[in-house]
Amino acid sequence: MVRSGNLFADLPARSDAELTTILAEGPGVVIERIVSTGQASPAGFWYDQDWTEWVALLTGSAAVLFEGEGKPRVLTPGGHLTIPPLARHRVEWTDADEPTVWLAVHMGKRGS
Amino acid sequence: MVRSGNLFADLPARSDAELTTILAEGPGVVIERIVSTGQASPAGFWYDQDWTEWVALLTGSAAVLFEGEGKPRVLTPGGHLTIPPLARHRVEWTDADEPTVWLAVHMGKRGS
Numbered sequence: 590m591v592r593s594g595n596l597f598a599d600l601p602a603r604s605d606a607e608l609t610t611i612l613a614e615g616p617g618v619v620i621e622r623i624v625s626t627g628q629a630s631p632a633g634f635w636y637d638q639d640w641t642e643w644v645a646l647l648t649g650s651a652a653v654l655f656e657g658e659g660k661p662r663v664l665t666p667g668g669h670l671t672i673p674p675l676a677r678h679r680v681e682w683t684d685a686d687e688p689t690v691w692l693a694v695h696m697g698k699r700g701s
Numbered sequence: 702m703v704r705s706g707n708l709f710a711d712l713p714a715r716s717d718a719e720l721t722t723i724l725a726e727g728p729g730v731v732i733e734r735i736v737s738t739g740q741a742s743p744a745g746f747w748y749d750q751d752w753t754e755w756v757a758l759l760t761g762s763a764a765v766l767f768e769g770e771g772k773p774r775v776l777t778p779g780g781h782l783t784i785p786p787l788a789r790h791r792v793e794w795t796d797a798d799e800p801t802v803w804l805a806v807h808m809g810k811r812g813s
Contacts, residue, residue, distance in 0.1 A: 590785065591767060591774075591782055591783065591784060591785070591788060592782070592783040593774065593780070593781065593782050593783075594780075594781055595779040595780050595781070596757060596779040596780075596781060597778070597779035598779070612755065612781065612783070613753070613755040613783045613806070613808070615729075615730070615752075615753050615808025615809050616729060616808065616809045617727075617728060617729060617730070618727070618729070618730050618806070618808045618809075620755055620806055640727075641725070641727050643724065643725040643732055645708060645804075647759070647779075655703055662703075662705065666709070667707040667708040667709035667710070667759075668705070668706075668707050668708075669705065669706055669707070669708060669724065670703055670704070670705050671703065671704040671705075671724070671725045672703060673702065673703065676703060692757075692804070694725070694730070694732055694806055696725070696727025696728065696730045697727050697728045697730075
């Protein structure tokens with residue numbers, strides 16, 4: 590069965606929390622759409638993952654700060670990052686005016 | 702080391718063949734950008750893969766025909782498909798007027 594959908598369907602104009610949808614899964618792989626509407630990582634919070642994540646921003650904008658870098662990397666549509674295991678990072682801000690659609694591919698995540 | 706890039710950078714206006722770039726790789730996973738400029742699968746050719754492929758179309762348009770379906774599925778920006786192993790399919794056409802940018806995630810591909 591071929592599953593299909595659209596990455597830009599059912600975008601919330603505004604929501605309290607980020608909206609994460611699993612689009613596809615395989616052995617050790619999870620593909621997600623994440624929609625942010627102004628959210629940022631909580632103060633002092635760092636993502637610290639033991640797997641590789643590839644992330645692309647498709648609409649909106651966002652800034653991702655990696656520990657040890659002086660300033661965040663600002664992403665605009667099409668921008669993508671390959672985040673190696675244990676690269677501590679946080680989302681400093683996401684677009685306040687329009688939904689930010691991310692694609693995230695988690696690779697080698699345990700338990701998936 | 703965090704690798705970065707933009708999915709819409711360096712798009713060929715026109716090229717003889719599709720342009721495939723590996724964006725990231727993990728255990729059993731390959732993430733590619735494919736740029737089509739009017740190409741289609743050769744007459745009589747079917748993709749017949751023993752792994753799962755998730756594909757999304759980001760710009761342009763295309764039609765993907767699955768064996769046994771009466772008509773192709775037309776993809777516009779944001780459209781995505783999860784193609785299970787052994788689902789024979791072909792690209793009937795891609796946009797003649799602007800580059801078609803695809804994202805493809807191959808999952809569980811042997812040798813990768």
